Amino acid sequence: MDRCKAEEEMKGLEMSENPLIRLLDVSKVYHLESGDFTALNHVSLDIMENEFVAIMGPSGSGKSTMMNQLGILDVPTTGELHIDGRNVAKMTPLERTHMRRDTIGYVFQKFYLIPLLSAYENVEYPLILRYKHRDTSGKAAAVLKSVGFDEEMSSHRPNQLSGGQQQRVAIARALVNDPKIILCDEPTGNLDRKTGIQIMDLLVDLHQKGKTVILVTHDPKIAEYAHRTIQLDDGRVVAS
Amino acid sequence: MRDIFFDLSVRSVRLNFMRSLLASIGIVIGVVAISSMGMLGANMQLSVKQQLSSDVNTVMISSDVVRTTSTAGTPSTSQGVTKSQLNDIKNAAGTNVVIPIHRTNTQFTIGSTNGRGSIYGFEPNDIEKFLTLSTGDIPRGANDAVVGSNIATNFNLVVGSRIKIGPPNTEDRPTVRVSGILPARGFASDGINTDNAIFVPDTWYTNQYGNKDVYDQVNVIVKNVDTIGDVETAIDEKVNRKTQVIRIADASSRLTSITQTLGTITTFILAIGGISLVVAAVSIFNVMMMSVTERVHEIGILLSIGTEKGEVRRMFLYEAFILGLIGSVVGGICSLVIGYSVVSAMIGNTAYFFMPDSIMYVPYGMVIGIVVCVISGLYPAWKASNMDPIDALRSE
Numbered sequence: 001m002d003r004c005k006a007e008e009e010m011k012g013l014e015m016s017e018n019p020l021i022r023l024l025d026v027s028k029v030y031h032l033e034s035g036d037f038t039a040l041n042h043v044s045l046d047i048m049e050n051e052f053v054a055i056m057g058p059s060g061s062g063k064s065t066m067m068n069q070l071g072i073l074d075v076p077t078t079g080e081l082h083i084d085g086r087n088v089a090k091m092t093p094l095e096r097t098h099m100r101r102d103t104i105g106y107v108f109q110k111f112y113l114i115p116l117l118s119a120y121e122n123v124e125y126p127l128i129l130r131y132k133h134r135d136t137s138g139k140a141a142a143v144l145k146s147v148g149f150d151e152e153m154s155s156h157r158p159n160q161l162s163g164g165q166q167q168r169v170a171i172a173r174a175l176v177n178d179p180k181i182i183l184c185d186e187p188t189g190n191l192d193r194k195t196g197i198q199i200m201d202l203l204v205d206l207h208q209k210g211k212t213v214i215l216v217t218h219d220p221k222i223a224e225y226a227h228r229t230i231q232l233d234d235g236r237v238v239a240s
Numbered sequence: 241m242r243d244i245f246f247d248l249s250v251r252s253v254r255l256n257f258m259r260s261l262l263a264s265i266g267i268v269i270g271v272v273a274i275s276s277m278g279m280l281g282a283n284m285q286l287s288v289k290q291q292l293s294s295d296v297n298t299v300m301i302s303s304d305v306v307r308t309t310s311t312a313g314t315p316s317t318s319q320g321v322t323k324s325q326l327n328d329i330k331n332a333a334g335t336n337v338v339i340p341i342h343r344t345n346t347q348f349t350i351g352s353t354n355g356r357g358s359i360y361g362f363e364p365n366d367i368e369k370f371l372t373l374s375t376g377d378i379p380r381g382a383n384d385a386v387v388g389s390n391i392a393t394n395f396n397l398v399v400g401s402r403i404k405i406g407p408p409n410t411e412d413r414p415t416v417r418v419s420g421i422l423p424a425r426g427f428a429s430d431g432i433n434t435d436n437a438i439f440v441p442d443t444w445y446t447n448q449y450g451n452k453d454v455y456d457q458v459n460v461i462v463k464n465v466d467t468i469g470d471v472e473t474a475i476d477e478k479v480n481r482k483t484q485v486i487r488i489a490d491a492s493s494r495l496t497s498i499t500q501t502l503g504t505i506t507t508f509i510l511a512i513g514g515i516s517l518v519v520a521a522v523s524i525f526n527v528m529m530m531s532v533t534e535r536v537h538e539i540g541i542l543l544s545i546g547t548e549k550g551e552v553r554r555m556f557l558y559e560a561f562i563l564g565l566i567g568s569v570v571g572g573i574c575s576l577v578i579g580y581s582v583v584s585a586m587i588g589n590t591a592y593f594f595m596p597d598s599i600m601y602v603p604y605g606m607v608i609g610i611v612v613c614v615i616s617g618l619y620p621a622w623k624a625s626n627m628d629p630i631d632a633l634r635s636e
Contacts (some may be wrong), residue, residue: 073544073629094548101546112541112633115249121244128244129546173545 005067019046026079039065052227054072109186112168113158120154164195184215259363261525267567270517277513278601281506286592297431299460332478337461361445376420384419387441443576474513528620540632549625560617568609
């Protein structure tokens with residue numbers, strides 16, 4: 001698919017003029033010993049500000065690769081990825097790092113809290129990265145409270161917290177720099193059903209407050225929370 | 241409030257306490273080796289220098305006899321060092337001790353026995369500036385004299401004995417009274433061979449031999465032997481301005497040679513100490529690489545949520561610095577104890593141990609220990625900061 005064709009396809013999708021995220025004919029090819037593997041195959045799509053999008057697909061369909069692209073942990077092999085109006089491929093590594101820090105909040109399936117820091121410090125950490133000093137404004141504590149985290153537990157290390165508590169801390173960490181985009185990779189995958197529902201309610205609440213929420217899930221019931229579902233298969237968007 | 245990356249490093253060191261401790265022990269050994277060896281070498285040098293300094297800290301100045309030789313080949317009598325040259329020497333020598341000396345050879349008679357020896361004319365108070373009497377006192381009266389050990393022994397002289405100065409059979413020979421006796425000195429590199437000499441006040445000497453304001457030799461006793469070259473240069477520039485009128489000599493080359501040899505030995509033993517620090521550096525490198533390997537997943541998290549590469553590097557360099565700091569502080573303290581024991585056992589004299597030239601090896605060793613640690617942490621820190629966050633997150 002050439003670029004003109006992709007652009008025509010984009011027009012056909014009747015997307016708005018200023019999407020928060022735009023993938024334009026994006027492909028990601030991994031060069032393996034066994035040969036090239038195309039994880040994303042000429043994907044074009046727009047995600048608007050304040051959308052709640054679920055990305056679904058079978059294993060190997062390219063969901064994780066898509067999340068890595070959207071989280072600017074990786075860059076496309078071909079095509080263009082625009083986030084918040086900027087072409088990711090044309091940004092320096094430091095600019096990408098700053099965009100990850102300021103524009104994107106990442107919530108992982110396995111929480112991925114920093115084990116050596118307390119719950120509070122994990123939430124404070126992105127603020128320190130951004131402002132280069134410890135948080136004296138009380139923002140970290142406020143965000144932690146806003147996700148329903150018990151304040152008394154804030155000095156506990158991640159290994160002293162339950163899965164639900166860890167995910168609340170992870171969401172608070174993702175939110176603390178007030179990013180436009182919340183990327184959630186199977187956010188309820190490691191939680192029981194009840195805690196999973198609580199976490200999804202949190203994400204719905206964040207969406208209602210104006211955040212753009214993108215989540216990857218296998219679970220159709222979780223995907224029902226989203227207003228739009230992007231179906232991937234074999235590295236292609238098959239439904240959007 | 242502390243840097244969070246420093247906090248992370250401290251916590252990592254605490255978390256892997258035993259491993260960190262073992263790595264730091266390597267640094268402790270390295271710092272102790274370098275500091276102790278350095279202090280041993282420095283104490284050897286200081287001790288030897290002190291022993292030799294009493295002999296070689298004297299600049300000998302005499303008239304340039306070669307220049308006073310006439311072109312016709314007939315040797316003319318040296319005029320000696322004049323009063324004005326002496327004043328120039330004093331000005332150039334600064335606070336160092338300047339001793340003008342008259343000297344000649346003479347015959348003398350003690351009782352009925354004749355003898356021959358040197359006779360020196362000194363300002364009496366100058367004698368004690370470089371000689372120590374074994375018996376008696378410096379000349380207090382105009383006719384008092386101090387005698388060397390050989391003369392005293394050979395002629396059975398005691399304080400109060402009388403010596404007639406001048407050739408036998410000479411009428412009205414002046415007589416001096418022995419006021420003090422010098423111990424044996426042997427060959428002296430300052431040109432004052434006391435054992436066969438009689439020391440008289442300079443007024444007595446010039447009354448007998450004339451040449452009141454002309455001196456056969458001027459000795460400058462330098463307080464700090466390390467500055468002897470500077471003093472000589474200053475005197476040379478002051479007195480030998482237009483033409484060379486005085487000769488300046490010293491015995492410092494012997495000291496220089498010995499201290500150079502000791503310096504080489506010190507460098508050699510420091511290098512041996514340095515080997516242990518190299519071993520410690522390998523140990524720190526290994527620990528840091530293990531730390532990076534164990535924390536790949538954590539590094540992935542840090543990078544994925546917006547930590548800059550420089551911040552990740554800083555975190556690991558802090559860790560290396562902390563290991564180095566712990567090792568160096570403990571090593572520095574141990575160096576004081578072990579170094580003192582080594583110096584005491586090998587030199588038998590710890591008088592110089594706390595002198596700056598010796599004790600400086602402790603901070604010197606500590607700084608080297610820390611620097612070696614940080615250098616050892618450079619590659620692991622670089623490796624950590626350049627990880628692909630996706631691969632790092634997958635490594636769980």
